[in-house]
Amino acid sequence: MTRADDTLPADPSDASGAPRAVMSEPDVARALRRIAHEIVEHNKGADELVLLGIPTRGVELAKRLAALLAEMEGAEVPVGELDITMFRDDLRHQPTRAPMPTRIPSSGVDDRVVVLVDDVLYSGRTIRAALDALSDLGRPRAVRLAVLVDRGHRELPIRADHVGKNLPTSHAERVMVRLAGVDDVPDDSVSIGLGETRAGAPSTPGGEVR
Amino acid sequence: MRHLLSSADLTRDDVRMLLATAAEMHEVQRRDVKKLPTLRGRTVINLFFEDSTRTRSSFEIAGKWMSADTINITGKGSSTSKGESLRDTVRTIDAMAVDCVVMRHMASGAAHQVAQWVDASVVNAGDGTHEHPTQALLDAYTLEHRLGDLEGRRVVLVGDLTHSRVFRSNAITLRTLGADVTLVAPPTLMPSGIRSWAETDGLHLTDDLDAVVATGPDAVMMLRVQRERMSGGFFPTPREYTVGFGLTRERLRALTDANGDAVICHPGPMNRGLEISADAADAAGSLVLDQVSAGVAVRMAVLYHLLAGEEVAA
Numbered sequence: 001m002t003r004a005d006d007t008l009p010a011d012p013s014d015a016s017g018a019p020r021a022v023m024s025e026p027d028v029a030r031a032l033r034r035i036a037h038e039i040v041e042h043n044k045g046a047d048e049l050v051l052l053g054i055p056t057r058g059v060e061l062a063k064r065l066a067a068l069l070a071e072m073e074g075a076e077v078p079v080g081e082l083d084i085t086m087f088r089d090d091l092r093h094q095p096t097r098a099p100m101p102t103r104i105p106s107s108g109v110d111d112r113v114v115v116l117v118d119d120v121l122y123s124g125r126t127i128r129a130a131l132d133a134l135s136d137l138g139r140p141r142a143v144r145l146a147v148l149v150d151r152g153h154r155e156l157p158i159r160a161d162h163v164g165k166n167l168p169t170s171h172a173e174r175v176m177v178r179l180a181g182v183d184d185v186p187d188d189s190v191s192i193g194l195g196e197t198r199a200g201a202p203s204t205p206g207g208e209v210r
Numbered sequence: 211m212r213h214l215l216s217s218a219d220l221t222r223d224d225v226r227m228l229l230a231t232a233a234e235m236h237e238v239q240r241r242d243v244k245k246l247p248t249l250r251g252r253t254v255i256n257l258f259f260e261d262s263t264r265t266r267s268s269f270e271i272a273g274k275w276m277s278a279d280t281i282n283i284t285g286k287g288s289s290t291s292k293g294e295s296l297r298d299t300v301r302t303i304d305a306m307a308v309d310c311v312v313m314r315h316m317a318s319g320a321a322h323q324v325a326q327w328v329d330a331s332v333v334n335a336g337d338g339t340h341e342h343p344t345q346a347l348l349d350a351y352t353l354e355h356r357l358g359d360l361e362g363r364r365v366v367l368v369g370d371l372t373h374s375r376v377f378r379s380n381a382i383t384l385r386t387l388g389a390d391v392t393l394v395a396p397p398t399l400m401p402s403g404i405r406s407w408a409e410t411d412g413l414h415l416t417d418d419l420d421a422v423v424a425t426g427p428d429a430v431m432m433l434r435v436q437r438e439r440m441s442g443g444f445f446p447t448p449r450e451y452t453v454g455f456g457l458t459r460e461r462l463r464a465l466t467d468a469n470g471d472a473v474i475c476h477p478g479p480m481n482r483g484l485e486i487s488a489d490a491a492d493a494a495g496s497l498v499l500d501q502v503s504a505g506v507a508v509r510m511a512v513l514y515h516l517l518a519g520e521e522v523a524a
Contacts, residue, residue, distance in 0.1 A: 083234065086248040086276075086514070096519035098230035102237060136243040 019176060019193035023165060028148065028179075028188040031164030032061065035146050036068035038162045043113055046075035048141070050112045052082040054130055055100035057119040060182045061148060065117060078105030082116070082137075087129035102133070109138040115162075119177040121147040124158035149190055151175050167192070211515055213325045213332045217343040217382040225350065225386055231511035232351050232504065238275065239507060249278035252517050253308040257300070258335070259285035259315045264478060264502055265335050265345070269312045272509035278309075278517070296320065297327055304328035309517055313337075318375075331516045339373045339401075339439065345477055346379035348508040350387060352501045353429055356473050361388035366422050368394040368455060369433030369485050372401045373440065376477045377433055385411050392427070394419050396455060398444045419454065423461055426469030432457050432476045432486045448484055457490040466495070473497050 023031070040046055046069050053062030059081045066079045085099035116130050127145060134143065146162035151169040169175060173192050178185045211224065220228070238244055254273040258266050266282065273280035283303070285291070290299055296315070303311060310331045313321050318338030325332040336342040350360065357363055365384055367377050371393060384391050392414040393404070400415070408415050416422060423430070435451065445451045452458060457465075457474065465472050473495045474486075480498070482488050491498060 086246040091248065091518040092520065094520055096515045098227045099234040101234060132247065136245065137241065 019191040021189060021191045022167060023149075023188075023190035025180075025187040025189065028164070028190065031148060032064055033068055035162040035164055036065050036072060039065070039115060039144070039146065040069065040073055042144070042161065046073040046077055048111075048113050049075075049077045050105060050107065050109055050114050050140075051077055051079045052104075052109075052114055052116055052130075052134070053079065054116060054118040054126065055081055055083050057148075057177055057179050057182050058117045060179050061119060061146075062115075062117040065115075065146070078107050080105045082130055082133055084126060084129040084133050087132045089125060089129065102137075104137055109134065109140045111139070111141045113142045113144065114140040115144045115146050117146050119148050119179075120175050121145070121150045121158075121160050121163075122153055122175075124154045124156035127158050128156050148177060149175055165190070211519075213321075213334075214343055214512055214516060215321050215325060215332065215334045216341050217346045217379040217386070220343070220383070220386065222386050222388075225347065225383060228347055228508070228511045228515060229351050229354060231514060232347070232507040235510040235514075236504065236507040238510075239503070244275050246276050248514055249273065249276040249517055252278040252310070253306075254278045254280045254310040254312060254513065254517075255303055255308050255330075256280060256282045256335075257303065257311055257313045258282065259290070259313075259320075260336065262314055262336070264505055265314065265342075268502070268505040269333075269335060269344075269509050269513075271506050272513055275506070276510055276513060278513065296324070300324045300328055304330055310513065333512060333516065336375055338375065339378075340375050341379045342375040342477075343379045343383070344505075344509055344512055345376050346383035347512070348501060348504045349376075349380055349431065349475060349477070350383050351504045351508050352475065352497050353473070354387075355500070355504070356497060357428055360384065362390060363429070364390045364392065364425075364427040365429045365431065366392045366394060366427045367431045367433060368419060368457070370399045370435050370440075370444075371395040371404065371433070372399045372444075373436040374433045380431065381411070381413055385413070390414075392416065392422055394422055394455065396445055396451070417454075419461065420464070423465045424468055426465070427472060428469065429473045429475060430457065430465060432474065432480075432490075434477065434479065435481055435485050452484055456484060457486045459487050459489045462487065462490045462493060466493075471495070475501060477501065 043049055051062040051066055053059030062079050066077045069075055069077045081101055081103045083100040083102045144161040147160045148164040149167050150160055150163045151167045172194060176191050178189050180188055256266050256269050270280045308330050312333045312335050313324055314335040315337050318340035320337045321332055321334035334341055334343055354360055371377050381391055394416055396417055474490055474493060476486055476498050480486050480491055482491060
C-alpha cells in the first residue's frame with residue numbers, strides 16, 4: 001500500500017498497490033444472509049445452535065448471524081465470544097497483548113452444535129487454537145466453521161463449512177475486513193491490499209508469522 | 211518486559227494491560243478445566259527464602275494453570291542451609307535453563323541483584339522491606355473490581371510503613387493509577403525519607419487514623435504489624451498500637467457511617483485483634499479473600515506477559 005507503483009513486484013491481482021475493494025456493504029449483507037440460511041439448512045433448524053465469534057470481528061459477525069436467524073427462524077440463538085490469545089502457537093513470535101474476553105452463553109456448549117465465526121480464514125491456525133480453547137470449555141456435539149472470507153493458503157487440515165466469499169490471494173496480499181460497529185467506518189467492506197504490517201494477517205511471503 | 215522487580219518499573223499502560231489480562235484469567239479460574247496451554251514447556255522456579263503461604267502457592271497455581279512446570283525451592287530445604295551463597299544458588303538454578311525465577315528474600319534489593327546474575331526472567335515476590343509488586347497489582351485489581359476506575363479514589367494505607375514492602379509497592383501502583391493515597395502510621399513506624407517521597411509523589415501523611423476514617427475514604431488497607439522484623443521499641447504495647455492504629459470495631463463503625471461503601475483490605479497474614487479486629491476482617495466490606503482469589507489471576511497475567519511474548523534479543 002505504501003510502496004510506489006514503479007517498485008511494485010509483478011502482481012496479477014493488483015497493479016496499483018492501492019487496496020482493491022472486493023466486497024461492498026450489500027455484498028457482506030448478502031453473504032451473511034446466505035450463511036445464515038446454510039447454517040439452518042445444514043442443522044435442520046436453529047435448535048441446539050450456539051454461535052461463538054472469535055474476537056474482534058468474528059464477534060460482530062456472530063451477532064449479525066444471530067439476528068438473521070432470529071428474523072428467519074424466530075429462534076433465539078445464543079451468541080458468545082471465544083478468545084484464542086492464550087492458545088496461539090505463535091506466542092513467541094509477537095509481543096504479548098491483553099486477551100479479549102471469552103463469554104460462553106449460559107446454555108453452555110455441551111451437546112450443542114457450535115458454529116465458530118471469524119472474518120478471514122487463512123492459515124487455519126486461529127481455528128486450531130479456537131478448537132483447543134473450545135475443548136476446555138465443554139464437549140459440543142459438533143463444531144462448524146463460518147467465515148466471511150476464505151483466502152486460501154491453509155497450513156493445517158482445516159476447512160470452513162460456510163464461506164461468504166472465496167478469495168484467491170497471494171501471500172504478499174492482505175485482506176482487510178472493515179465492519180461498521182467494530183471499525184470506525186460507516187459501511188462494511190472487504191478489500192485486498194499489499195500487506196506491510198504484521199498486525200493481524202502475516203506480511204512476509206511464505207513467512208511463518210502465523 | 212523482561213523482569214518484574216519494582217512497581218516503579220510499570221507504566222500506567224503496563225498496569226492497565228496486566229489488570230486487563232488478569233480479568234480474563236479470573237474467568238479461567240471459574241471454569242471446570244482450569245488449564246491454558248500458554249506456557250507449555252516453560253519452567254518457573256519459586257525460590258523462597260522467607261515463609262509464605264499465599265504468594266508461593268498462588269505463583270505455583272498460576273504457573274500450573276498456564277501449563278508451565280513449576281518447582282518450589284525454599285531456603286530451608288536448599289543448599290543455602292549448607293552455606294551456599296545466593297549467587298551460587300541462583301546461578302545453579304539458571305544453569306538448568308529455567309525461564310523464570312520467582313524470588314522472595316529477606317534482603318531488600320535481592321531480586322534486583324539476582325536479575326543481574328541470571329538469564330531467566332526474575333519476578334520479585336517480596337524483597338525484605340523493599341517491594342512486593344505482584345501484591346500491589348492484585349490489590350489494585352481487587353479494588354478496581356469493587357470500586358471501578360481508581361482515578362481519584364481515596365485509599366488509605368495504615369500501619370507499619372517502615373517494614374512494609376506491601377505498602378511501598380502499593381503506594382507506587384495506586385499513584386500510577388491516579389488514586390489519592392493517604393498513609394497513616396505512628397511516627398516511630400514512618401520510614402526515614404518518607405516525607406520527601408510523599409512530597410514528590412503526592413502522598414498524604416498523618417498519624418491520626420480517626421480523622422482520616424471520619425472523611426469516609428473509599429478503601430482502607432491495613433498493613434500487618436511485622437513483629438518478626440521488629441526488635442522492640444516501635445510502640446509501647448500491642449494494646450496501645452490497636453487503640454491508635456487498629457481497625458477496631460468502633461473505627462469500623464465510624465468508617466461505615468462515613469462511607470457505607472468503603473472497603474477493607476489486608477494483604478495477610480492478619481494479626482486479628484492487633485491491626486485488624488475480627489469484626490473488620492469479616493465485615494461485608496472486607497475484600498481479604500477477594501485479594502487472595504485475585505492473586506492467582508494477577509500472577510497468571512504477570513507470568514504470561516513475562517514469558518509468552520516475543521523473544522527479546524539479548
